[in-house]
Amino acid sequence: MPLSIDKLDKRDLRRLELFCQIVEQEGISNATVSTGLSQPVLSNQLSELEKSLGVKLCQRGRSGFLLTEAGETVFNYANELQQLMSEYAVKLKGVQHTLTGLVRIGILDNTITLPNNPLPKAIEKFYQLSDKVEIHIEVGDYTQLYEKLVNRQLDMMIVVETEHQSHNFTQVIPLFEEKSYLYAREDVANKLKKLNWSLEKQRINIGGYSAELMHQLLDVKQYQSIKLIDGWNVESGVLLTMAGTHLSFLPEHLINNNLLSPTLTAVNPKKWHFSSQFCLVTKNSKKSASAVHCAFMDCLLSSIPKLPQDARFSETCLVCGQGDDLKI
Numbered sequence: 001m002p003l004s005i006d007k008l009d010k011r012d013l014r015r016l017e018l019f020c021q022i023v024e025q026e027g028i029s030n031a032t033v034s035t036g037l038s039q040p041v042l043s044n045q046l047s048e049l050e051k052s053l054g055v056k057l058c059q060r061g062r063s064g065f066l067l068t069e070a071g072e073t074v075f076n077y078a079n080e081l082q083q084l085m086s087e088y089a090v091k092l093k094g095v096q097h098t099l100t101g102l103v104r105i106g107i108l109d110n111t112i113t114l115p116n117n118p119l120p121k122a123i124e125k126f127y128q129l130s131d132k133v134e135i136h137i138e139v140g141d142y143t144q145l146y147e148k149l150v151n152r153q154l155d156m157m158i159v160v161e162t163e164h165q166s167h168n169f170t171q172v173i174p175l176f177e178e179k180s181y182l183y184a185r186e187d188v189a190n191k192l193k194k195l196n197w198s199l200e201k202q203r204i205n206i207g208g209y210s211a212e213l214m215h216q217l218l219d220v221k222q223y224q225s226i227k228l229i230d231g232w233n234v235e236s237g238v239l240l241t242m243a244g245t246h247l248s249f250l251p252e253h254l255i256n257n258n259l260l261s262p263t264l265t266a267v268n269p270k271k272w273h274f275s276s277q278f279c280l281v282t283k284n285s286k287k288s289a290s291a292v293h294c295a296f297m298d299c300l301l302s303s304i305p306k307l308p309q310d311a312r313f314s315e316t317c318l319v320c321g322q323g324d325d326l327k328i
Contacts (some may be wrong), residue, residue: 101292
């Protein structure tokens with residue numbers, strides 16, 4: 001069956017890469033480890049690739065994973081394509097001196113301890129391309145970064161992007177996930193455990209892009225005197241939680257990678273947690289982007305870790321209610 005696609009875009013290339021991983025791991029379930037993606041996300045990306053190509057690539061279900069004839073052909077083509085891209089990357093090194101310009105990037109605060117943040121590696125690769133490129137990094141909250149991107153004071157931003165927000169932008173490319181838990185000071189957490197995790201009379205920081213999801217997770221309507229604090233700033237949440245007066249949803253990486261780990265404890269961790277999808281967001285399409293901007297985006301996407309053990313990356317920014325984690 002001939003393929004219906006006329007041109008591959010960046011999303012198709014990423015989906016082909018995931019498809020190869022699925023085939024090599026002999027199924028979607030096995031590929032969750034090698035790709036760092038959840039099973040529903042891999043299934044979704046495989047379906048999107050099939051829609052884009054106009055063919056059925058495999059049979060999947062209880063009977064197991066089996067490539068179709070078209071799937072075998074696409075798999076072989078995809079491997080050839082990956083080899084060509086590797087060779088092309090080598091050739092690009094020969095024109096390093098032609099790449100010049102400035103890239104202005106915005107990123108949400110409190111992401112420095114994320115173990116799977118590809119930005120540092122991408123910056124290193126980018127500066128290896130040419131000695132005539134520069135990067136400016138702006139750290140702030142979503143509102144600040146959004147305004148600067150709209151006003152063309154930033155070229156791109158790395159933020160948590162929800163479905164309704166993503167409609168405002170030309171490109172929204174998933175990069176990595178951040179997992180957050182409800183934290184309390186250790187003595188407070190122990191008291192809550194004895195109360196069978198009842199949140200009655202507790203002060204809880206709830207707000208930001210995840211406010212609705214937080215309400216859903218905690219089922220706040222069941223309590224008569226719970227005190228919800230409207231606002232969710234990570235640093236203020238840490239301070240209030242360390243004081244033992246509040247509970248706060250906080251990024252797991254922030255707690256585990258500094259001295260806060262012995263002080264703060266996740267409350268009912270099997271239930272009260274969620275994952276946030278970080279995406280690369282741009283106002284301009286790749287066709288209208290400059291060579292230096294395209295080069296940095298390529299460096300960033302090629303720096304996404306291949307074998308994460310504790311995190312799972314999503315290839316979609318849409319709300320996903322599937323799997324073990326609630327996602328936003």
